[in-house]
Amino acid sequence: MALRTTAAVLVGRAVRVAARLRGGGSAIPGNIALRIDPGFLERTIARIPHGVVAVSGSNGKSTTTNMLAAIIRAHGLSVFTNPSGGNLPQGIASALLSEVSTGGRLNKDIAILEIDEGYGTRLAELLKPRTVLLLNIQIDQLNRYHEPDRVATMLGRVAATSTDGLILNREDNFLVDMDARIPGRTGRRVSFFGGVPSLVDDASHGVASADRFDEGSAVPGSRAAAVEVVALDGARATLAIDPWTDGETGDGVASARTQIEVRLPARGMHYALDAAGAAATARSVLGERFRPELVTRALDTLETVYGRGEMLEVAGEQIEIIMMKNPASLQLNLDSLEGAPEQVFLAVDEGTPDPSWIYDIDFSALDHVDGITGSKAWQFAVRFGYLGIPVGEVDLDVRRALKAFLARPKPATGHKVMILNYEQMMLIRKILGFKELEGGGAA
Amino acid sequence: MSASLKILHLFPRLLGLNGESGNVDILTLRSEWRGLPVEVTRHDGGTPVGFGDADLVFIGSGPTSAQLLAHPLVLDVAAELRELAADGRPFLAIGAGFQLLGQTIALEGGEVLEGAGVFPVATRHGGTRVVGDFVVESPRLGTVVGFENRGSFVDVGPHGTLGRVVYGRGNTETPFEEGFWEDNLLGTHMHGPILANNPGLADSLLDTARTRRGLAYTDPAPERLREIDDRAREARGTIAANPLSE
DSSP: HHHHHHHHHHHHHHHHHHHHHHOOOHHHHEEEEHHHHHTTTHHHTTTTTTTTTEESSSSSSSHHHHHHHHHHHHTOOOEOOOOOOOSSSHHHHHHHTSSSOTTTOOSSSEEEEEEOGHHHHHHHHHHSSSEEEOOOOSOOOOOOOOHHHHHHHHHHHHTTTTEEEEETTTSSTTTTGGGSSOOOTTTEEEEEEOOOOHHHHHTTTOOOOOOOOOOOOTTTTOSSSSEEEEEEEEEEEEEEEOOTTOOOOSOOOOOOOOOOEOOOSSSSSSHHHHHHHHHHHHHHGGGGGGOOOHHHHHHOOOOOOOTEEEEEEETTTTEEEEOSSSHHHHHHHHHHHHHHHSSSSEEOOOTTGGGGGGSSSSSSSOSSSSEEEEEHHHHHHHHHHHOOOOOOESSSSHHHHHHHHHOOOOOSSSSSSEOOOOOHHHHHHHTTTTOOTTTTTTT | OOOOEEEEEEEESOOOSSSSSHHHHHHHHHHTTTTOEEEEEESSSSEEEEEEEESEEEOOOHHHHHHHHHHHHHHHHHHHHHHHHHHHHHTEEEEHHHHHTTTEEEEEEEEEEOOOOSSSSSSEEEEEEEEEEEEEEEEETEEEEEEEEEEEEETTTTTOEEEEEEEOOSSSSSSSSEEEETTEEEEEEEEESEEEEEEEEHHHHHHHHHHHTTTTOSSSSSHHHHHHHHHHHHHHHHHHOOBBBB
């Protein structure tokens, strides 16, 4: 067994080095390690002293995991986390490879792991999370999940595995009463995060929660929140945090709340809710050790995750990357644009197999698009045609289209904007010479 | 009162998961840009209003949970809908909406729901879900492309279909034919904004509606539709050249 683990770690690492030199393929090493030693992931994770926090939902997993890890680290714990996108078993195993000893031991206090909602049930069995944070259920990848109701069922199973803490978004149609729809468990503390009604309603498409057609036992927003977004000013938000009480009932006393200001990756209420979710989870995990002011400190110095409010510097020019992961993320990111961008580029390929949902998106934040590329480009061009949004050039050759866009004059105000799906974001980063793997090249 | 085309959009709130209301927008713009105004009536349940004036009826798709909620509401207006169909008003029905307008829907648990009886088809939920690009060769329109995402089979008997399946599965276990298309009735599981990639289908529905009313376009071929149709041709070509599924 030990020999097998050592082999898995060594071979996996060798593959990892090879993959990094090529500039891609972050899941492959983990895949190989798991083939050599199938129990590698489960066994290594089970030995982590403070256990596992699992973060899932349709949108914001990477951003929130990144925030939560930083907050926990600011409290003095060492954290193992998976890089954004590496949220399947093989991705997590890949991340483990760089951190474990050759005997398969991981010298960390706690694991904070983003998990894919489709693999949630399997991963929860494997990782046995003590704490689960669920962010939202939005219309996402219907080609994969078929309907939001199924995602709700899958995330319900993940929630049910939590032993110590369950943290839910009270603004979400499906999550507001998730605790009542799963078997209860003694010792599990349930807490909520959310925003004051004026902020939630002000976001022009709300929180983009998927429609729910069955009867819920609570309406969104109705649960008492342990952490609440109370003010939002550009990329800064104010969070009101309930004091920790031993008997944690979820009914916070408003007068005793601590208010802190936090920096967000970019403008947008969805990022403020991610920060609230991360703070509420840190509070649940750390209990009386939790210090609200450390949330501010941790988020102030946080680097953004690829494509989530990220600015790339290309040839001395700042380019904002908006990742078009799914309808909700695209809508929320479009809503948070400050005025129609002067130069816009869009790239979407088979990574978005069915872009039908672009007919549900309000594109009024754009007044034109300069260039579109990727295999779905013509479908977007049709949509923009019906919207009366002028389209500069459609070119399915990504390199050529990108070159033409970069050659366009620097905007008089603001910066160029690229709206990309995940696969195109990774490809374009590579074309532009950003060779690190997802996860910011940590280690 | 100036003449306008009236579209009845059934259950837009419950059935419209995959950008399907885009179909109504597309029908509206294609008529209005040619000089024929359109009025859209949305029916989400309750007393049917404006059904008698409807020139074209659209119903979209949705998850099974929404389909079950829409079911009694559909039965409430079944007689009115059958009348419209018998009177030659064109119907476009997609996915769950198509199933609800059929004769019966056998659910996976064995329960059989009665449909509105507009389409002479029967649906059976179950089987492996098919998800992927969908390419159909229509004798009337040529290549029709879109996206297939279904976990059911539909029996259309000896009736006419949208076309022969080139890529994807289609109505039954045997990949062969897709949907139902006879006279004024078109039903399919090519979900989402099917009319976006296939403007010929939109124009065919509009023509059926116009002809019945004797309404003409003042500008049958505006430049901006020509540009959109060129893009849609490219979109069809891109999908048909390299269709993918899971």
